[in-house]
Amino acid sequence: MIYEGSLVSLAVFSVFVAAVLGLSFHLGARARSVKGYYAAHGQIHWFVNGIAFAGDYLSAASFLGICGMISFYGYDGFLYSIGYLAGWIVALFVISEPLKRMGKFTFADALDSQFNSRGIKFAAALSTLVVSLFYLIPQMVGAGVLVKPLLGFPHHVGVLIVGVVVTLIVVTAGMVSTTWVQFIKGSMLVVFCTLLTLLILLRGLRTDPSREGHRYHAFAVLPEVEVASGPGATVLPEEGSWPGKPFVRVREEGTGIVRVWRRDGKDSEGRELLSETQTVTVRGGKKYVNGRAQGSRKGEPDLHSVGHIRRLPGDRSSTGSLGPIEFFNVLQESEIVLWGSEKIIESDGAVTTVYFQKPTPGREVLVPGYSPTFKGLRNEPFTWAKLDFLSLMLALFCGTASLPHILIRYYTVKDQAAVRKSTVVGIASIGFFYILTLYLGLGAMTSGMLDLTDNNMAAPLLARSFGEFLFAVISAIAFTTVLGTVSGLIMAASGAVAHDLMTNLLRIEMSDHEKVRAGKIVALVVGGVAMVLGILFKNLNVSFLVGWAFNVAASANLPALVMLLFWKGTTKQGITAAIVVGMVSSLAWILLSGDTYAKVYGLRAEDALVPFSQPGIVTIPLGFVVLVGVSLLTRRPVTAQRPQG
Amino acid sequence: MSDSNPQATPPGEERREDEESPARNARHGLVLFLVYLAFYAGFMALNVLRPQAMSENGGGVNVAILYGFGLIVAALVLAFVYMHLCRNSGGPEGGGRS
Numbered sequence: 001m002i003y004e005g006s007l008v009s010l011a012v013f014s015v016f017v018a019a020v021l022g023l024s025f026h027l028g029a030r031a032r033s034v035k036g037y038y039a040a041h042g043q044i045h046w047f048v049n050g051i052a053f054a055g056d057y058l059s060a061a062s063f064l065g066i067c068g069m070i071s072f073y074g075y076d077g078f079l080y081s082i083g084y085l086a087g088w089i090v091a092l093f094v095i096s097e098p099l100k101r102m103g104k105f106t107f108a109d110a111l112d113s114q115f116n117s118r119g120i121k122f123a124a125a126l127s128t129l130v131v132s133l134f135y136l137i138p139q140m141v142g143a144g145v146l147v148k149p150l151l152g153f154p155h156h157v158g159v160l161i162v163g164v165v166v167t168l169i170v171v172t173a174g175m176v177s178t179t180w181v182q183f184i185k186g187s188m189l190v191v192f193c194t195l196l197t198l199l200i201l202l203r204g205l206r207t208d209p210s211r212e213g214h215r216y217h218a219f220a221v222l223p224e225v226e227v228a229s230g231p232g233a234t235v236l237p238e239e240g241s242w243p244g245k246p247f248v249r250v251r252e253e254g255t256g257i258v259r260v261w262r263r264d265g266k267d268s269e270g271r272e273l274l275s276e277t278q279t280v281t282v283r284g285g286k287k288y289v290n291g292r293a294q295g296s297r298k299g300e301p302d303l304h305s306v307g308h309i310r311r312l313p314g315d316r317s318s319t320g321s322l323g324p325i326e327f328f329n330v331l332q333e334s335e336i337v338l339w340g341s342e343k344i345i346e347s348d349g350a351v352t353t354v355y356f357q358k359p360t361p362g363r364e365v366l367v368p369g370y371s372p373t374f375k376g377l378r379n380e381p382f383t384w385a386k387l388d389f390l391s392l393m394l395a396l397f398c399g400t401a402s403l404p405h406i407l408i409r410y411y412t413v414k415d416q417a418a419v420r421k422s423t424v425v426g427i428a429s430i431g432f433f434y435i436l437t438l439y440l441g442l443g444a445m446t447s448g449m450l451d452l453t454d455n456n457m458a459a460p461l462l463a464r465s466f467g468e469f470l471f472a473v474i475s476a477i478a479f480t481t482v483l484g485t486v487s488g489l490i491m492a493a494s495g496a497v498a499h500d501l502m503t504n505l506l507r508i509e510m511s512d513h514e515k516v517r518a519g520k521i522v523a524l525v526v527g528g529v530a531m532v533l534g535i536l537f538k539n540l541n542v543s544f545l546v547g548w549a550f551n552v553a554a555s556a557n558l559p560a561l562v563m564l565l566f567w568k569g570t571t572k573q574g575i576t577a578a579i580v581v582g583m584v585s586s587l588a589w590i591l592l593s594g595d596t597y598a599k600v601y602g603l604r605a606e607d608a609l610v611p612f613s614q615p616g617i618v619t620i621p622l623g624f625v626v627l628v629g630v631s632l633l634t635r636r637p638v639t640a641q642r643p644q645g
Numbered sequence: 646m647s648d649s650n651p652q653a654t655p656p657g658e659e660r661r662e663d664e665e666s667p668a669r670n671a672r673h674g675l676v677l678f679l680v681y682l683a684f685y686a687g688f689m690a691l692n693v694l695r696p697q698a699m700s701e702n703g704g705g706v707n708v709a710i711l712y713g714f715g716l717i718v719a720a721l722v723l724a725f726v727y728m729h730l731c732r733n734s735g736g737p738e739g740g741g742r743s
Contacts, residue, residue, distance in 0.1 A: 075709055082688070082713050089681045089720050093674035093727065101667060328706045367699040367709045368692055378696045386693045393689050416667070420731060424724045431717045438710070565671075 001303055001451040003149035008472035010151050016480050017165055020184065024169045024177035037174035037516045038105035038495055039411040044176075046418040048183050050425020053409055055182030057084075057400075057430060058189055059135075059485040060142040060456075061546045062437075064478060067462075068455030070441020071307070072338070074365030076374045077441055081434035083393050087400025088430065090558075092423040095401040097416045098565050106492075107407045108500040111560055111575060118505055119576035125500035127556045127579050128404040130587075132493040133533075134549040135405070136486065136526075140534025142456075143482045149457060150475035158479075159534035166486045167527030170494065171520045175412055178487040185484035188477050190429055193436045196459075196474070199466050200443035204319040205330055207309050209448025211465055216448040217304035219337070219357055224248070224272040227261055240347035247354060248274055257291035262356040275357045278303050278452060283350035303355075305461070307450040310359050311335040324439075331442060334362040338445075339452055355452045365445075388612035392547075395616030399550030402557035405488040408495060486530065494523040548590055551616050556582035559623030567628075574631030582623035589615035673730040677723045684719055688712050 030036050044052070062084065069077030103110030108124035140159050147158025169177045210216040228235045232253035242249065246263040261274035280303065281288040288294060292301040312319060313333040322330060338358045345351055364370060369377035376385020400406060410419050444450060444462035451457045460478055464471035498519040502508050510518060559582060560575045590596055594605030595613035691698055691712070699709040 075713075078713055082716050085717050085720055086681070086685050089678060089685075089723070092724055093678035093681075097667065097670060097674075325705045328710055332707065363700055363707065366707055367696075369696060377692060382693070390689055390693060393685075397685065416670075417731075420670075420728060424721075424728055427720055427724050431721050435714060435717055438713075 001305070001453065001457075003152075006150075006152070006468065006472045006475065008469060009475040012473055012476035013151060013479055016184070016188075016476060017483075020177070020181045020483070021165065021168060021172075023180050024172040027173040027176045027180070030173060030176045032516060033512050034105070034499075034515045034519075036176065037519050038408070038491075038499060040175040040179055042412060042414050044179050044412040046413050046422040047425055048179065049409060049413050049418070049422035051186045051429055052179045052182035052412075053186075053406070053422065053426030054190065054429040054433065055184070055186030055484040056405060056409060056488040057426070057485075058186065058433060058481065059139060059546070060146070060478065060481050061138065062433075063189065063193075063481050064142075064146075064456045064459055065546075066434075066437045067441045067444060067459040068457070069371065070438060071444035071450060071458035071462075072455045073371035074338075074442070074445070075368050075438075076371035078434075078438050079368055079374065079389075079393070080396065081437050083396025084400065085427070085431050085434050086397050088423065088427045090398060091401035091406070092420070092427065094565070095407075095561055096410055096419050096423050099407060099561070100410045100413075100416050100419045103411060105408070105411055105499050106495040107404050107557065107561075108496070108504070110407075111564060112504075112572075114564075115572040115575070117572035117576065120572055120579075121500050121505040123576045123579040123583075124557075124560075125496040125505070127552070127583050128496035128500070129493055130583060131402075131404055131549050131553045131556075132489045132496070134545045134552065135403070136489045136493075136530050137533050137537055138545045139482050139486050139489070140530050141537050143479065143486075144534055144538060145456065146479055146482070150460065150479055155538050156535050159531055162479075162482050162486060163527050163531035163534065166483055166490060167524055169483070169487050170490045170523045170527070174516075174519065174523075175408070175491055178491050179409075179412060181487055182484040185477075185480050186429060189481060190433050190436075192474060192477055193433060193440060196443070196463060196466070196470070197436045197439040199470075200439055200462075201324060201327060202321050203466075204322045205309055205312060205327075205334065205446055206318040207312055208317065209308050209446065209465070211448075216308065219304075219306075219308075220276040221264055221273055221357075223267060224261075224263075224274050227274050241344045245342070245344065247277070259291055260352075260354050262354070264357075277354050277356045278306075279352055279354050280453070281346075281350050281352040283346075283348070303452055305449050306337075306339055306355075306452055307445055307448050308337050309334050309446050310337050327439065327442075328366060331362040331446075332366055335359050336362055336365055336446065338365070341452075365442075384612045387617065388614050391612065391614035391617035394620060395547070395551045395554050395614060398554035398558045398616065398620055402553035402561065403549070404496070404553075404557075405485075405492040408488075408492055490523050490526050490530070493526045494519050497526075498522045547614070548587075551586045551590065551614065551619070552583055554616055555586035555619035555623050556580075558620065559627050563624065563627050563631075567631075569631050569635060570627065571631040571634045571636075573634040574627040574629075577630040578623045578627035581626045582619060585622055586615045586619040589619060670731050673727060677727050681719060681723055685716060688716060 035041050066077045066080050099110045102113040107128060108121055111124050112120045140162060143162040144155035144158040147153045148155065169181055208216060227233065227250055234251045234253060236249040236251055236258065248261045249258050250261060251258045260277045260279050262277050264273045264275040267273055278290055286293060289301055289303050295301050311334060313330060319330055338360045339355050340358045341353055341355045343351060343353050368374055374389055376383045377389055413419055413422055440459055440462060444458040447462050447465040449461040449465045451461060460471060460475045463474035502518055503510065503515060556579045559578045563570045564575060589610055592609040593613040594608035597603040597608045598605040699707065701708050703711050
């Protein structure tokens with residue numbers, strides 16, 4: 001769809017950037033020591049740290065990805081909300097306090113606290129870098145993807161803006177400024193999403209989502225005879241790739257425009273019905289929508305926005321304000337028009353994507369198993385798809401507490417009590433936000449504002465249904481979500497290289513001041529690499545990399561962390577082996593999976609070498625088995641075990 | 646490591662609390678973790694073994710929404726329970742009464 005940058009959006013975003021940069025320069029003096037740079041002197045207030053957890057954790061994937069998935073497929077997107085939040089239980093109850101007790105600045109510090117092992121330092125730093133990089137690339141690409149519709153700049157400008165701003169934030173005041181950026185972003189996200197949810201409930205549900213200044217296109221469902229025998233209409237013969245498809249092509253004489261309709265059952269009088277579709281055809285590098293050349297400005301030919309309810313309970317046209325439970329109740333009893341799509345290669349080589357209406361009972365939308373990702377979930381027999389679902393939910397559960405950019409936040413508060421309190425604040429704010437995602441997603445689904453070609457835009461477009469100002473603010477917030485997460489990732493990567501590798505592994509002699517300078521130089525380099533990757537991977541669908549990051553983190557880091565805490569027989573060789581095997585096996589599994597075959601290699605998913613895509617259910621236990629096995633093999637006599645560090 | 650006031654607590658006593666509070670917190674944490682794990686596993690099992698149960702109605706909404714919201718709220722409730730238990734576990738590392 002065609003978007004135009006909004007000046008208000010740009011203004012809100014500029015104010016935010018100016019504020020955080022000003023704050024960063026102001027706080028710069030507090031990051032002149034190593035402890036100040038990596039851990040904000042451990043002086044961040046627990047409440048600020050808790051909200052900063054939300055700012056760090058709620059990335060674009062959470063805000064835009066989950067809302068988008070719910071708006072297109074219903075409840076399935078909410079499964080991610082549940083899994084992402086559940087992971088915080090592992091963090092609070094199992095990992096956080098011991099990590100604070102054992103560590104100093106990084107996750108590797110904690111793992112290595114009892115061993116002083118070069119192997120652990122190297123493996124933990126490598127795992128931190130791999131996980132951070134997988135997380136970083138989609139954030140940077142996301143910045144480029146978002147900047148065009150939200151602020152009106154080209155892709156590379158978005159990547160450069162985020163890269164430069166974040167690098168400045170990190171380099172000026174390290175963890176101090178990173179924390180405040182995340183605090184401000186986390187607060188804004190929760191406050192404005194609450195406001196959006198209240199507006200959704202106040203507006204209620206309607207069958208015609210038109211709003212002032214924007215009339216919703218009423219998608220027709222007509223008897224075939226009316227469509228085919230209309231004035232100047234000619235039904236085209238089924239040729240090329242069209243035979244056997246449920247579509248009827250009708251050419252309008254005079255304009256020559258070909259419209260595609262889809263067979264949609266029969267009416268009460270037994271007449272064949274056709275429902276209106278929308279098409280995008282790419283022919284000779286030019287794009288045509290609904291048979292006409294797509295414009296580049298507002299008002300020119302473009303896809304219609306979608307998202308409406310065909311029937312409300314009692315055949316009402318609107319409900320008026322609804323309560324939070326009533327909202328789901330009414331949706332369950334309604335019929336919602338979702339959209340499917342099918343790609344057709346024409347005889348002249350053109351590729352046409354047909355988007356068609358799928359009237360769906362509300363109760364189908366509000367249970368898992370509607371999206372392509374989870375479609376096997378509703379089958380009776382136990383299938384690979386169900387194992388894939390279990391594996392994903394396990395990776396989400398175990399991954400959060402193993403993400404290096406989350407773990408380093410535990411060193412920014414003064415003691416274990418503050419760690420505990422800040423995690424609880426984090427759980428409260430993140431959990432509350434995830435509850436809102438279901439309202440936001442379903443609100444977008446019925447808002448009449450969805451872009452069929454990009455479900456990531458669902459949340460900002462939902463905001464537009466309440467007015468341009470809210471759209472501008474939510475757009476700016478969407479863009480700033482990237483800043484908060486990327487700054488945390490760069491800090492984690494900077495710590496892994498400058499602190500774990502240069503200072504601890506290679507034992508390069510540096511004064512306190514030089515260590516900070518090294519950290520800042522590494523942050524500059526990581527920021528530069530992130531910008532290059534964000535531009536290079538522009539055309540690749542990289543959203544699945546976040547899933548990789550969770551799987552690799554859970555498989556490589558969690559077994560080492562948990563066993564170190566709960567099994568006295570753990571050896572340094574066991575920890576090193578578990579990290580390496582967990583990382584390599586989960587990566588290998590992902591590279592050989594159906595998802596990667598289809599999305600990255602362009603091959604058939606059925607030809608993949610592993611039976612399901614999510615590795616966690618295999619590689620997380622494998623990490624534990626390897627750790628126990630290697631530890632047993634390398635255990636020394638009791639008297640010589642585990643030097644105290 | 647400790648923030649305690651050495652004048653208020655005999656040295657031996659202080660060391661004992663430092664050693665015991667983290668262990669006690671870990672025990673509380675482990676029990677609460679297992680409670681939540683059971684709840685979470687129940688959700689996964691229901692989805693895999695009895696998917697049709699997710700669309701059954703309970704309290705005005707279906708089981709899928711009820712259970713999903715329940716998991717999020719339960720996380721918060723257990724987090725507060727943990728805070729409460731740790732506060733009562735004593736010692737400076739417990740973060741409570743000293």
